Amino acid sequence: MENIDIGKKVERYRKAKGWSSRELAKVAEITPSMLSQIERGLANPSIQTLKVLAKALEVPTFSFLLEETNTEDLVVRAKERKKMVVDKLSYELLTPDFTGTLAAAIMNIPPHTSSSEKLLDHKGEEVAFVLEGKIILYLNDKDFLLETGDSVKIPGYMKHKWENNFNEKAVILFSVTPPAF
16 A cells, blocks of 8 residues: 555545635645645545545545556557467456456357356356357256357356357357456
């Protein structure tokens, strides 16, 4: 948490409301000099001061403590996707990594291949969309033929398996929360 600049965040929220330092200090019932010191990084506010600033600015108190995200790290270029091959299946990660609560990937399933021998389950809830081809999806004791444009939601811990019994590859876009493969 060493990269967190609470004062800059306070200043940013204040300016977003269109307030002067004096206006925020008055609403938060702190001295203008204390607010100035906080915003310039010369003083660290107490938790109580953060609470009153958050209430005045109408933001959650924890928002002052969140680390900054480098927005450039959020973009995944098509040519720079992380790729992995598991047996005959290939995956292209659409999210930068597996951190956070959501991951998205493209799964390529060659003809006459399945994702596993038996039905498997995992913690994560999943949504899948067939981008190309057709695929058989086994959900518990039922199977479904999904074709290009079809989608499915798979609840966490539901046993499932993908099977491509056809002569063309199938391409599936899916998102999982929390990330689990």
